Amino acid sequence: MAFDFSFDGSECVTCGGKCCTGESGYIFVNIDEMLKISDFLNISFDKFTQTYVKKVGYRFSFLEKKSTDGNACVFFDDETKKCLIYEVRPKQCIDFPFWEGYKRENIDEKTLKELYELCKGVKCLKKF
Known part of the structure; x- marks a missing residue:
């Protein structure tokens, strides 16, 4: 049923x-999404990718950080329990x-x- x-x-x-938290994993993001997020954060694309992104094979993923709930997306704010880029989060997060x-x-x-x-x-x- x-x-x-x-x-x-x-x-x-x-x-x-x-x-945004829990077990370690990948938060995949494409170049268009990264451009949109770097613009939202008002930082250069190069600075954004060097600070927040890692390459996984032929794909890109946000970095993770330690959190009170295990691991967390680098854009998760442990204090407020909210996504810092919610308005421009990637498709994987939207889905x-x-x-x-x-x-x-x-x-x-x-x-x-x-x-x-x-x-x-x-x-x-x-x-x-």
Whole structure:
């Protein structure tokens, strides 16, 4: 049985950064996104990439830092529990928690519960 669900981004304000903290991983970002973020931060692209980005194979990822909740994205503010670049965050962050394995057609009751535990913004609308 599949479930209809939506995402309520207003929940991001109160969640405490579950998508930004935890186990080590990659926060992939492309060049267009990096340009947008460096502009948002009002720093040069070169300075931005040297300070906040690492190369992973042929891709780029934000650096991580230690956090009270394990590891965190370099742009996560531990004090306020908010993303410092939320307005211009990369697609990977925008798409969270709907990554591989959590595609709409694969959602069942167990998966929806997992999604909800990952992200309080996931809202079940109705069974169908």
